[in-house]
Amino acid sequence: MDEPVFRPLRRFGWWWVVPPALVALVGVLALVASGTWAGPFRNVTEVRAMLASKREFFQDPEVKRILLTHGLRVHVTPVGSFDLAEKEDLDSYDFVFPSGQTANERVKERRAGKHTVPYRPFFSPVVLSTYRDYAEALVRAGAVVPQQDGGELYYDLSIETLMGLIDDKKLWTDFGVDTQNRIIVQTPDPCRTYSGAVYVGFVAFAAQRDTPKSEADTIALAQRIKSYFNVEGQHLEDMAPKYFSPEGRTFAPIAVIYEHQFIAYQAASAQPDRDRVLLYPRTAHQSVPELISFGALGDRIGELLMQDADLRKRAVELGFRLLGAGGKPEEDFGAFVSGRGLPVPRLSDTRAYLPDVPLFELMRKEVGNCA
CATH class of the missing domain: 3.40.190 (D-Maltodextrin-Binding Protein; domain 2)
Incomplete structure (x- = not known):
């Protein structure tokens, strides 16, 4: 009978282990830097919103990222301002964002006696x-x-x-x-x-x-x-x-x-x-659009748009002129525009x-x- 032959296990070099580890480390660092590292491990609340032309703000990837750091994700239903104000399922949303006064007033009229809180973050x-x-x-x-x-x-x-x-x-x-x-x-x-x-x-x-x-x-x-x-x-x-x-x-x-x-x-x-x-x-x-909140989740989004420094900075980067808590324009717009090598347009x-x-x-x- 032949003697059994024992073959030693091939030893893996360190170079087989380090590249995957480096990839994993880089990924973790990127998630931490982006503020979304906890995304898979925490609850994210979906906020239902119906928006007119300002929907592009909430569809911006950077705005989405910032909101995720607060545990919020806005599900956008796009619609024109005047169609928005007449939607039969208006009350099923957490907030709406028509683009101007006429639609704003119609929404408030339909919501009479209910939670209806306006926020004016920019114009x-x-x-x-x-x-x-x-x-x-x-x-x-x-x-x-x-x-x-x-x-x-x-x-x-x-x-x-x-x-x-x-x-x-x-x-x-x-x-x-x-x-x-x-x-x-x-x-x-x-x-x-x-x-x-x-x-x-x-x-x-x-x-x-x-x-x-x-x-x-x-x-x-x-x-x-x-x-x-x-x-x-x-x-x-x-x-x-x-x-x-x-x-x-x-x-x-x-x-x-x-x-x-x-x-x-x-x-x-x-x-x-x-x-x-x-x-x-x-x-x-x-155009001074109003984010009109219908409840606690809408209030949370409205307050963030008025107070969160990252969201307000991003609003300026998307071309909006900021309004402060007192309803007066803020100076960020001019500084941003001139910082991009553009002249600041003058309003009549x-x-x-x-x-x-x-x-x-x-x-x-x-x-x-x-x-």
Whole structure:
């Protein structure tokens, strides 16, 4: 019988063990640094929210990360401001975030007698976006002037003069741009979006320099200005994605967007995009969205937006102008914008006053042929 042969176990070198250990260590350090290291080992509370255009804030990866460090995750249901305010299942959410006063007031009206707490963490002016050659054409047409210290990125706009160009069916070729298209403004749907409705208010105020005081006056004014919107054809919900796309010029030479969308785009670019510029109406309107809480979870999110330093810093990085606890603008926006090598846009002190909420509702529905 053969003697059994004993083969010693092959000895593993240290180099077989160290690489996996290093990978694990690097992973742990990355989780600790990101603030999410405890994620798999603790409860995360899901907060249900219905949001209009400001949903992009809660869809931002960095905002999601910061909220996770507080054990919170926001599940976003996207919807236009005016659709949001009329949703049948409104009460099933922890908070809503419409973009402007009209929708805010409608939500509060429907929530009468229930927990309804508003938070106003930031604001963003409604502006018009265009491209440099189109802006220079509007300078030649007398509709815009460059802002002083605007670095050729910002212009002040006369809505009245722009309306005159549309009335006269002027073409871009009339002012040196090689396209036979008419000069028009492309707006988001005023039936669904607050920015689209605000542009209705801009045009109405420019046409009359006053707000209507009765239903009859409101309908008459709406019918006067309706042609400025009918000429556009089909409305989209949000013009910003089209404007910032490489094919943006073919969709809308002038589009209504929010300032924060432009600032966030510029801040994320390696170099300022000097082909894309903003037009600031001389009679301005600031969109002050309200996060409206329906309970304890909504309150928690609202308080974090007002108090958490990381969330507020991120809001500025996404282009928003901060509001403090007293409702006054804070200085972070200007410092951030200039720190990115961009000029700080100047806001007009002149306001475009919108009609009272019931009359404004009547006006936008008449102009937009809303169902």
